[in-house]
Amino acid sequence: MAAVGQPPTKPPSHSAFMTATNLLPTGVVFAFQTLTPSFSSNGSCLISNKCLMAALIVISSIICFVLSFTDSFIDAEGKLWYGIATFKGGMDFVRAFVSLAVYLAFALSDSDVLKCFFHHGGDNLRVLAVNLPMVAGIFAGFFFSIFHTSRRGFGTDVGHGVQTPIGARDTDTTFTSSDVKL
Numbered sequence: 040m041a042a043v044g045q046p047p048t049k050p051p052s053h054s055a056f057m058t059a060t061n062l063l064p065t066g067v068v069f070a071f072q073t074l075t076p077s078f079s080s081n082g083s084c085l086i087s088n089k090c091l092m093a094a095l096i097v098i099s100s101i102i103c104f105v106l107s108f109t110d111s112f113i114d115a116e117g118k119l120w121y122g123i124a125t126f127k128g129g130m131d132f133v134r135a136f137v138s139l140a141v142y143l144a145f146a147l148s149d150s151d152v153l154k155c156f157f158h159h160g161g162d163n164l165r166v167l168a169v170n171l172p173m174v175a176g177i178f179a180g181f182f183f184s185i186f187h188t189s190r191r192g193f194g195t196d197v198g199h200g201v202q203t204p205i206g207a208r209d210t211d212t213t214f215t216s217s218d219v220k221l
């Protein structure tokens with residue numbers, strides 16, 4: 040804790056845990072779980088509900104994959120920039136696919152999705168649905184802590200810690216000409 044009159048100490052600018060939380064699809068999973076009860080009619084699906092659920096899963100999957108390529112930073116003038124980062128290696132796609140796999144593990148294990156699409160799944164499917172999200176989350180956390188990145192994505196608090204110029208942060212992160220300056 041900082042003494043009176045001194046600025047508060049800043050949290051570390053980057054850690055393995057922060058990397059994992061930035062790369063895991065928490066926002067997409069939250070949005071999916073918010074919309075699922077309504078779209079699936081609480082698991083008692085008609086054909087229209089199945090179409091809505093399938094569309095939700097596909098659109099959320101695309102969003103989850105694309106968000107893996109986003110970044111934000113504060114420039115030397117203190118302005119916040121968001122953009123789609125270009126890739127310079129296969130690790131970007133591996134991170135995106137791991138994030139997508141975690142999302143799909145959570146989405147396909149949702150009780151309303153199971154009732155809607157796999158209502159005759161049995162005990163084996165139920166056991167898989169209970170354990171798959173946990174295993175996927177542990178694997179992804181381990182993976183992201185080893186193969187970390189300095190990308191922050193959209194919506195990440197970039198106001199704390201030491202801000203480094205975009206070129207010095209990651210050799211695989213550059214911004215396209217379609218960057219949005221806020």
